Amino acid sequence: MKKIYLLFISVFAVSFGFSQSTDNTATRFAKIITAEDAKKHLSVLASDEYEGRETGKAGQKKAAKYIAEDFKSIGLKPTKDNNYFQKFPLTLSTPDSVKLKVKGKKYANINDFYVLPYGKDLKLESKEILFLGYGISDSLYSDYKNADVKNKIVLVLGGEPITDDSVSFITGTKELSEWATNYRMKADLARKNGASALIVISTNYEGNLKFVKRFLDSPSMKLAKEKTTEKDPEKKDERRKIPQVGVSTKTANDILASENKTVDELKKKIRTTKKSFSFEMKTSFELEISAKEDTLSSENVLGMIEGTEFKDEVIFVTGHYDHLGVHDGKVYNGADDDGSGTTGVLEIANAFMKAKEVGFAPKRTMVFMTVAGEEKGLLGSSYYTDHPIFPIANTVCDLNIDMIGRIDDDHKKDSAYVYLIGSDKISTELHKINENANATYTKLKLEYKYNDPNDPNRFYYRSDHYNFAKKGVPIIFYFNGVHDDYHQPTDKVAKINFDLLAKRAQLVFYTAWEVANRKDRIKSDVPQEKEKK
Numbered sequence: 001m002k003k004i005y006l007l008f009i010s011v012f013a014v015s016f017g018f019s020q021s022t023d024n025t026a027t028r029f030a031k032i033i034t035a036e037d038a039k040k041h042l043s044v045l046a047s048d049e050y051e052g053r054e055t056g057k058a059g060q061k062k063a064a065k066y067i068a069e070d071f072k073s074i075g076l077k078p079t080k081d082n083n084y085f086q087k088f089p090l091t092l093s094t095p096d097s098v099k100l101k102v103k104g105k106k107y108a109n110i111n112d113f114y115v116l117p118y119g120k121d122l123k124l125e126s127k128e129i130l131f132l133g134y135g136i137s138d139s140l141y142s143d144y145k146n147a148d149v150k151n152k153i154v155l156v157l158g159g160e161p162i163t164d165d166s167v168s169f170i171t172g173t174k175e176l177s178e179w180a181t182n183y184r185m186k187a188d189l190a191r192k193n194g195a196s197a198l199i200v201i202s203t204n205y206e207g208n209l210k211f212v213k214r215f216l217d218s219p220s221m222k223l224a225k226e227k228t229t230e231k232d233p234e235k236k237d238e239r240r241k242i243p244q245v246g247v248s249t250k251t252a253n254d255i256l257a258s259e260n261k262t263v264d265e266l267k268k269k270i271r272t273t274k275k276s277f278s279f280e281m282k283t284s285f286e287l288e289i290s291a292k293e294d295t296l297s298s299e300n301v302l303g304m305i306e307g308t309e310f311k312d313e314v315i316f317v318t319g320h321y322d323h324l325g326v327h328d329g330k331v332y333n334g335a336d337d338d339g340s341g342t343t344g345v346l347e348i349a350n351a352f353m354k355a356k357e358v359g360f361a362p363k364r365t366m367v368f369m370t371v372a373g374e375e376k377g378l379l380g381s382s383y384y385t386d387h388p389i390f391p392i393a394n395t396v397c398d399l400n401i402d403m404i405g406r407i408d409d410d411h412k413k414d415s416a417y418v419y420l421i422g423s424d425k426i427s428t429e430l431h432k433i434n435e436n437a438n439a440t441y442t443k444l445k446l447e448y449k450y451n452d453p454n455d456p457n458r459f460y461y462r463s464d465h466y467n468f469a470k471k472g473v474p475i476i477f478y479f480n481g482v483h484d485d486y487h488q489p490t491d492k493v494a495k496i497n498f499d500l501l502a503k504r505a506q507l508v509f510y511t512a513w514e515v516a517n518r519k520d521r522i523k524s525d526v527p528q529e530k531e532k533k
Helices: 002-016 020-030 035-045 048-053 058-074 183-192 205-217 233-238 249-259 263-273 335-357 379-386 428-442 465-469 498-517
Strands: 085-102 105-107 113-115 122-126 129-132 153-157 197-201 220-223 244-247 278-281 285-305 310-320 325-327 330-332 364-371 395-401 417-421 445-447 475-479
Touching: 020 335, 020 428, 020 498, 035 048, 035 058, 035 335, 035 498, 048 058, 048 325, 048 330, 058 285, 058 335, 058 364, 085 379, 113 205, 153 183, 153 263, 183 197, 183 244, 205 244, 220 379, 244 249, 249 263, 249 278, 285 335, 285 379, 310 335, 310 379, 310 498, 335 364, 335 395, 335 498, 364 379, 364 498, 379 465, 395 465, 395 498, 428 445, 428 475, 428 498, 465 475, 475 498
Parallel strands: 129 153, 153 197, 197 244, 310 364, 310 395, 395 475, 417 445
Antiparallel strands: 085 105, 085 220, 085 285, 113 244, 122 285, 129 278, 285 364, 325 330, 417 475
8 A cells, every 4th residue: 555655646746746856856957057157157248358249249259159168168069060150141220311301391300200220321202191090901900901002101000909998909808919019010011012111100209219219329230131033023022121210199290280180080080980091191201311231240159958859859048148239438248138148048058968967868959049139129039030940840949038137126125036928828838837847946936027918018029039939939038127227337247146046047947857858748829830941
C-alpha cells in the first residue's frame, strides 16, 4: 500500500506541476543566474563607452560584438553560416523642411500638423480632398466599398468607429483592433488603392507629437526594402510610399469649414448610422517635403542550444540591446531599457549551457536572440519574423524581456513583482506554465494591469514579442513598468536592483525550462500564420 501511495503522489506531481526531480534540477541551474554576474554584464553594456547603443552606430556595434563573444565563450552555437549575427539593411531619413498649404492658408509644422517619417523629396498639389471615414477596410466595417481614391488626397478620422458604449465596430468588444494601434495600416491601405497622400485627424495629437519629435531629434529609420524587378510589378508597387500627415482636430475643423462640418459631427454620423460615408471637398492642397536618405545596416545577435529530442521545435528568449544613443552631449545608457533584459538573456543562456555541460541539455532547441532597432519601431524583430532562420511554424514561443531591473511607483513598498503582458492571448497553456513556475520557485507577485486590452499604454504592441505574436506565436512579455528615468539619460546602472533583476530572469528560466523539457509542445489557441513560399 505504501508503494502504491507514493507512486500516486509522484504521478500527481508530474501531471499538475513540476516533479521533484525537475524541481531539484531546475533550481540547481537557476541559481547560476546571479545579481553579481548580471551586474558584470550590465556595467559594460550600459557604460558610457557604448554610447547609448543607438541602432546603426558604433556603440550598438560594440554591444553586438560583446554579446556574440559572450555567446561564443559560454558555448552557444551560431544559428546560421557559423555566424552569430543576422544582419538587416536600414534606410536612414533625415528631415529637412516640410510645408503645408490648404485653401491657400499656410500651416505650421508641429503646431498644426506633422508628417510621419518620409524618406524622399516630394512636391504634391491637388485641387480636392476626399474625406473617407476612418480609412478602414474590414469585413465588419469598410470605408473603401465603391470608393475610388486613385491619385487623390485622402482625409480620414484617427482611430476606429466605436459605439456610444465604446464598443469597437470591428472587434465587437471594448478592445480596439489593430487599425487603432498600428499607424502604418491606414497609410498602407491608402497606398495600395492608389492614393497620393493620407491625412489622419489625430485622436491624440500631443501624444503623437512626442513620437514624431523623437524622429526630428534623430533621423528616422526603417527597414530597407528588398530589390525588385520590372518582372514583378506588383512587388515593385509595394515599395512606393505615400506621405502620412497628422493634423490636430483644430486644423481638421478648419479644413472642413468649407463643407460646414466638424470632426465631432463626422464621428457622430458614423456612430449613429453604423455606416461609412465619404464626400469630396473642392479644396486646394499643397505639400512640400525636403528629405535626405542614407543606407546602413544593423544586426540581431543569436546563439542556440540544439534540442536532444525535439530539435525542430524552437523556443526563443529575446530582449533588445539597442537604446537611444547620445543627444545634446548626454549619453542615454538605457541600463533598464533594455540593458536589464539583454543581461537577463545572457544569464539565462549561461544557465542552460551549464545544464547542458553536465548532461541536462534541453529536449527542444533554445535560441537566445538580442535584437537591435526596437527603439526605432521594433525593426530587428520585424526583420527576423519576416526572414526567420527557423520556420515560424516550428517556433514554440517567445519569452521577451524588456525592462526587468527597476521598481515602478506602484511597488515602492512591495518590490517583489513583475508585470506579465500577453501571456494568455495566444496560449493559455503557456500562461499556466509561467504561473506554476512562479508559484513553485520565484514567488513573485504577478501583475496583469498592462495586459488589459483597454490599457491606454498599449504595451502589448510596443516590444519585440509583438512581431512574433502577429504570426500567431505564443508569447510572454516580462516588464517592470515605467519610471521617472524611462528614456532619460538618468537610466543608469547605479539605479538597477540586481537582486530583483536576477529573480525575474529566473522566472523566465524556469518557464523556458518547463516548455523546453515537457513531453508535449504547448498548445496555441490561435492558428499561426502560414509562411509564404
